[in-house]
Amino acid sequence: MSDLSIDIKITKISESKISTVDFDNLTFGKIFTDHMFVCDYIDGTWQTPEIMPYQPLTIDPSARVFHYGQAVFEGMKAFKDENDQIWMFRPEDNFNRINKSSHRMAIPEFPKEFFFEGLTKLLHMEKDWIQKGKGNSLYIRPFVIATEAAISASPSNSYKFMIICSPAQSYYAGEVKVLFAEEFSRAADGGVGYAKAAGNYGAQFYPTSLAHAKGYQQIIWTDANTHEYLEEAGTMNIFFRVGDTLLTAPNNDRILDGITRKSVIQLAKDNGIEVEVRRVRVDEIKEAAKNGTLKEIFGAGTAAVINPIAGFEHAGDEFDLPKMEDSYASFFKQKLMDIQYNVSEDPHGWRFKV
Amino acid sequence: MSDLSIDIKITKISESKISTVDFDNLTFGKIFTDHMFVCDYIDGTWQTPEIMPYQPLTIDPSARVFHYGQAVFEGMKAFKDENDQIWMFRPEDNFNRINKSSHRMAIPEFPKEFFFEGLTKLLHMEKDWIQKGKGNSLYIRPFVIATEAAISASPSNSYKFMIICSPAQSYYAGEVKVLFAEEFSRAADGGVGYAKAAGNYGAQFYPTSLAHAKGYQQIIWTDANTHEYLEEAGTMNIFFRVGDTLLTAPNNDRILDGITRKSVIQLAKDNGIEVEVRRVRVDEIKEAAKNGTLKEIFGAGTAAVINPIAGFEHAGDEFDLPKMEDSYASFFKQKLMDIQYNVSEDPHGWRFKV
Ligand SMILES: Cc1ncc(COP(=O)(O)O)c(C=O)c1O
Ligand SMILES: Cc1ncc(COP(=O)(O)O)c(C=O)c1O
Numbered sequence: 001m002s003d004l005s006i007d008i009k010i011t012k013i014s015e016s017k018i019s020t021v022d023f024d025n026l027t028f029g030k031i032f033t034d035h036m037f038v039c040d041y042i043d044g045t046w047q048t049p050e051i052m053p054y055q056p057l058t059i060d061p062s063a064r065v066f067h068y069g070q071a072v073f074e075g076m077k078a079f080k081d082e083n084d085q086i087w088m089f090r091p092e093d094n095f096n097r098i099n100k101s102s103h104r105m106a107i108p109e110f111p112k113e114f115f116f117e118g119l120t121k122l123l124h125m126e127k128d129w130i131q132k133g134k135g136n137s138l139y140i141r142p143f144v145i146a147t148e149a150a151i152s153a154s155p156s157n158s159y160k161f162m163i164i165c166s167p168a169q170s171y172y173a174g175e176v177k178v179l180f181a182e183e184f185s186r187a188a189d190g191g192v193g194y195a196k197a198a199g200n201y202g203a204q205f206y207p208t209s210l211a212h213a214k215g216y217q218q219i220i221w222t223d224a225n226t227h228e229y230l231e232e233a234g235t236m237n238i239f240f241r242v243g244d245t246l247l248t249a250p251n252n253d254r255i256l257d258g259i260t261r262k263s264v265i266q267l268a269k270d271n272g273i274e275v276e277v278r279r280v281r282v283d284e285i286k287e288a289a290k291n292g293t294l295k296e297i298f299g300a301g302t303a304a305v306i307n308p309i310a311g312f313e314h315a316g317d318e319f320d321l322p323k324m325e326d327s328y329a330s331f332f333k334q335k336l337m338d339i340q341y342n343v344s345e346d347p348h349g350w351r352f353k354v
Numbered sequence: 355m356s357d358l359s360i361d362i363k364i365t366k367i368s369e370s371k372i373s374t375v376d377f378d379n380l381t382f383g384k385i386f387t388d389h390m391f392v393c394d395y396i397d398g399t400w401q402t403p404e405i406m407p408y409q410p411l412t413i414d415p416s417a418r419v420f421h422y423g424q425a426v427f428e429g430m431k432a433f434k435d436e437n438d439q440i441w442m443f444r445p446e447d448n449f450n451r452i453n454k455s456s457h458r459m460a461i462p463e464f465p466k467e468f469f470f471e472g473l474t475k476l477l478h479m480e481k482d483w484i485q486k487g488k489g490n491s492l493y494i495r496p497f498v499i500a501t502e503a504a505i506s507a508s509p510s511n512s513y514k515f516m517i518i519c520s521p522a523q524s525y526y527a528g529e530v531k532v533l534f535a536e537e538f539s540r541a542a543d544g545g546v547g548y549a550k551a552a553g554n555y556g557a558q559f560y561p562t563s564l565a566h567a568k569g570y571q572q573i574i575w576t577d578a579n580t581h582e583y584l585e586e587a588g589t590m591n592i593f594f595r596v597g598d599t600l601l602t603a604p605n606n607d608r609i610l611d612g613i614t615r616k617s618v619i620q621l622a623k624d625n626g627i628e629v630e631v632r633r634v635r636v637d638e639i640k641e642a643a644k645n646g647t648l649k650e651i652f653g654a655g656t657a658a659v660i661n662p663i664a665g666f667e668h669a670g671d672e673f674d675l676p677k678m679e680d681s682y683a684s685f686f687k688q689k690l691m692d693i694q695y696n697v698s699e700d701p702h703g704w705r706f707k708v
Pocket of ligand 2: 429550586587588589590591610611612613614615654655656
């Protein structure tokens with residue numbers, strides 16, 4: 001893509017703040033790199049994109065993003081291999097997904113060449129912020145916000161598309177136990193659950209804080225109608241290993257079509273692991289936990305790659321999962337990271353050279 | 355409340371911009387008064403509130419409101435009577451509701467004395483912006499946004515509570531026809547529909563734009579599970595008059611507990627009009643439209659007070675409502691406005707002297 005000549009206005013910082021950063025002790029999402037990518041939508045067009053020093057926005061208190069949550073985002077990562085080459089993982093899927101999210105939120109779609117040219121330029125400028133070593137990455141956050149200064153409840157006429165970047169270390173959340181949702185829900189049929197719409201996430205904070213108080217780190221959301229089917233976690237899709245078969249919910253308008261999820265499904269097929277993409281009943285998972293056939297539950301998402309789950313609770317019933325020697329979770333994590341860090345072959349062309 | 359001595363830091367503008375405003379040609383929500391109320395939540399406490407010149411915010415691009423829609427709002431109005439006295443309508447209910455919304459969105463509740471003292475002081479400062487004459491008002495928008503500069507998906511540690519004000523004229527939207535939702539939905543059981551959470555509103559823009567394209571100004575949302583029951587509109591609760599009985603949906607966790615709605619229910623009782631607060635089937639309303647017993651549909655909300663609806667569509671069936679001489683819609687609108695503008699008695703103590 002780098003041969004496209006999109007006009008991007010670039011303003012560099014005078015001195016990098018990178019020397020002040022302790023890369024061995026990063027809290028996720030608190031430290032940002034020197035520059036950011038910004039592109040404004042005004043009068044029906046995306047204007048000339050800019051890369052400029054990371055800095056606060058000046059934005060009217062009546063901007064629609066504050067009042068009506070007209071905002072979407074993405075989450076992606078850049079990795080550095082042993083030869084200092086930068087890679088990304090299936091970024092075209094993130095690009096397509098942010099536009100799908102935008103469409104649902106009545107936000108104009110962003111041009112592909114602006115996205116890739118901006119992203120590539122920005123990553124080249126921030127290359128020192130991407131640390132080598134497995135688990136290290138640069139977390140990349142594209143997002144769009146509605147900026148028009150007017151509080152009528154209708155779509156904004158102006159928007160800001162931005163990309164900010166934050167260095168990240170290998171994500172280890174400790175032992176993760178989850179609660180299967182019985183009462184609260186994440187998304188409605190016919191709603192915006194399949195979009196990375198900002199409001200979907202804030203809405204989970206309160207139920208999740210109640211889960212924390214009970215000793216569970218996350219919630220696995222169930223369908224809002226019956227609470228009988230397991231759907232996904234707050235920022236991960238979910239897999240269940242019953243016997244040697246993997247189960248995961250099908251995509252629908254409540255569930256985010258995760259890139260890690262579909263990569264796991266493909267890798268399972270490549271490696272002769274049976275996957276059933278179908279509705280997964282709370283009851284069958286509890287039953288499998290009771291009769292010992294439930295061997296693993298794990299989450300799949302960009303932030304943690306694969307996140308093994310140690311136990312769950314539903315309706316007062318608590319279950320601990322067995323410790324596995326050859327877990328699918330570590331198998332997929334290894335496979336994915338080997339592709340991401342350019343250690344292994346990449347038969348599906350998922351790696352993207354930056 | 356005005357004898358409470360809350361410390362508010364006040365900075366006045368040097369010159370009012372009021373002389374530049376054409377009060378006879380206001381677009382809703384585009385023009386703001388000279389000052390705004392701001393109170394920051396930092397380190398576990400709401401800090402000293404401030405009233406300052408209306409101005410843009412300086413806010414980090416990683417602030418959680420942009421990424422996770424952690425934001426809530428309210429909508430209220432101030433009215434001026436013939437003697438230049440300023441009044442509000444049931445503001446305590448708005449205050450309670452914003453805290454209920456905040457609670458659901460994991461935002462710390464705002465202190466009552468800060469709210470009323472700030473609101474009162476601000477309105478006294480902006481009194482010239484409140485125009486006399488029925489239909490004229492000052493629209494008041496309290497809101498809270500998550501400001502912490504960190505993109506982890508968890509509740510913010512800092513917030514901004516603000517009140518901004520915009521002069522409004524009598525709201526006349528022309529003839530309003532509505533679409534009953536068949537596929538899209540506004541809120542899930544166990545979700546945040548009952549809260550004035552920002553994301554609930556942005557999520558309606560796209561389905562509403564599809565309705566516009568079909569010639570309908572608004573959508574009446576149905577329950578997400580079955581789409582068989584009529585719930586509410588985008589910013590109004592909905593009443594159906596069948597024969598001489600009013601029907602309206604009961605509150606639940608998907609529906610906003612509207613202050614206008616509950617005032618209409620009370621006024622109906624006061625005036626011997628029968629009201630049934632119960633689930634209202636799409637089918638029964640279509641049946642009533644066919645057999646001529648459906649006399650009116652109207653919306654009830656702060657912005658339009660009462661908004662008569664001229665017709666609706668569902669599943670390709672179109673219905674026009676009869677023009678009514680003595681409509682309930684105009685009866686309730688008159689009654690409510692007489693209380694709001696201090697023209698009539700106020701037996702329930704709804705009027706609040708500012
Ligand atoms: C709700 C939700 N589900 C699942 C995922 C995982 O998706 P991906 O693998 O594309 O990161 C995410 C994170 O993006 C998410 O926000
Ligand atoms: C979703 C929704 N329903 C109903 C209403 C009407 O509520 P109220 O009468 O309190 O303005 C509003 C407006 O506040 C609303 O946003």
